[in-house]
Amino acid sequence: MTQYTHIRNATGKLTIKNTTFLIDPFLAPKDTYPGFEGTFNYQQRMPMVDLPLSMDNLLSNVTAVVVTHTHLDHWDDTAINAIPKSLPIFVQNTADKELITSQGFNDVRIIFESLEFNSITLRKTGGSHGTLEMYANPVLAQLAGDAMGVIFEAADEPTVYLVGDTVWTSDVEKALLRFDPNVIIMNTGYAQILGFEDSIIMGTKDIGRMVVRKPEAKIIAVHMDTVNHTATSRKDVRKFIKGNNIESHVAVPEDGETITL
Numbered sequence: 609m610t611q612y613t614h615i616r617n618a619t620g621k622l623t624i625k626n627t628t629f630l631i632d633p634f635l636a637p638k639d640t641y642p643g644f645e646g647t648f649n650y651q652q653r654m655p656m657v658d659l660p661l662s663m664d665n666l667l668s669n670v671t672a673v674v675v676t677h678t679h680l681d682h683w684d685d686t687a688i689n690a691i692p693k694s695l696p697i698f699v700q701n702t703a704d705k706e707l708i709t710s711q712g713f714n715d716v717r718i719i720f721e722s723l724e725f726n727s728i729t730l731r732k733t734g735g736s737h738g739t740l741e742m743y744a745n746p747v748l749a750q751l752a753g754d755a756m757g758v759i760f761e762a763a764d765e766p767t768v769y770l771v772g773d774t775v776w777t778s779d780v781e782k783a784l785l786r787f788d789p790n791v792i793i794m795n796t797g798y799a800q801i802l803g804f805e806d807s808i809i810m811g812t813k814d815i816g817r818m819v820v821r822k823p824e825a826k827i828i829a830v831h832m833d834t835v836n837h838t839a840t841s842r843k844d845v846r847k848f849i850k851g852n853n854i855e856s857h858v859a860v861p862e863d864g865e866t867i868t869l
Contacts, residue, residue: 610765610791610869614861615666616659617681617834618773618795623669624762627726629698630670631770633687634680634834635659641680643836648800652836654681660864663690672696672725676772677737677755678704681835688712698723698730700756719758733757733783735774738801738808748801752808759787766790766826766869773809773831776817784822791869792818795831796845797838811840812848819857826869827858 613621618632638658643650659666673695675683688711696715699705705716717723719732736743737752757772757780769789774780783789798811809831818827832842842860849858859867 610762610768611866612768612791612793612828612861612869613866614828614830614863615661616655616657616863618676618831619682620793620830621666621670622760622768622770622793624728624760624765624768625726627671627728628669629760630667630673630691632676632682633673633691634682634684635663635666635686635690636684637686640686641684644680646802647837648802648839649836650802654835656834656836657863660862667691670695672698674698674730674758674770675704675708676700676758676770677753678707679753679755679773682773683708696725698725698758700732700754719756727762729759729761731759731761731787733759733769733772734777734779735772736777736779737773737775739775739804739806741806742801742804742808757783759783759789761787768793768869771795771810775807775810776814781821789822789825791826791828792822793828793830794818796829796840797832797835798840799831799835799837800839801837807839812845815845815848815858816852816854819852819854823857825857828867829858829860 611623622629639653722731737755743749755773758770760768767789768791798807
């Protein structure tokens, strides 16, 4: 059985058979951090909401952790301190491995292309954490960095595509074509940097595009209502999917909600 439990922001727990992956843990109490400087709604402290369950319950059945990238809202000090140092951590590159190893974790594994874990194949997919215009700015390019997506494949289970922090790129198209996922977890909060019209992650129009592109897949929209710079809320997404009559294709889970896939 495959299940996804949404925790908060891009943080979730994906259970495939008897293995549970904690994804992008952002675990600090409400209002711990100032908003991201130079971004939309920067005066708002974050996280904007508390965790929906206790830390013990959140971590109780976690087998491994997936960190798509090490921006604060995907890997924070509370996660670093709370997660057992012996848990396997899957990361995108050598820089992230070196960072997380330096934080005391002793089993950090890079998904170079793919790897096997508990009879589950994890495959790295690409993307872009912003537009070409943003990456043309050296300062922004450094801040944005890289962020991976991950495909999860297991025998007799749905194929899950964790899209990650990206805008719609040819890498997303290639992942859809190559892996034909049954479940697609999309970060759709449309996070914005001041001075740019476009976003550094997906939004409602990308949900519509995904439904057209993969009408048979179950789409799960997350990464909203938690950090200051997301300009799109769950309310916005629900209005969009209702207005486009695609409610049967898209789930917009509340914090703490579990979806059986």
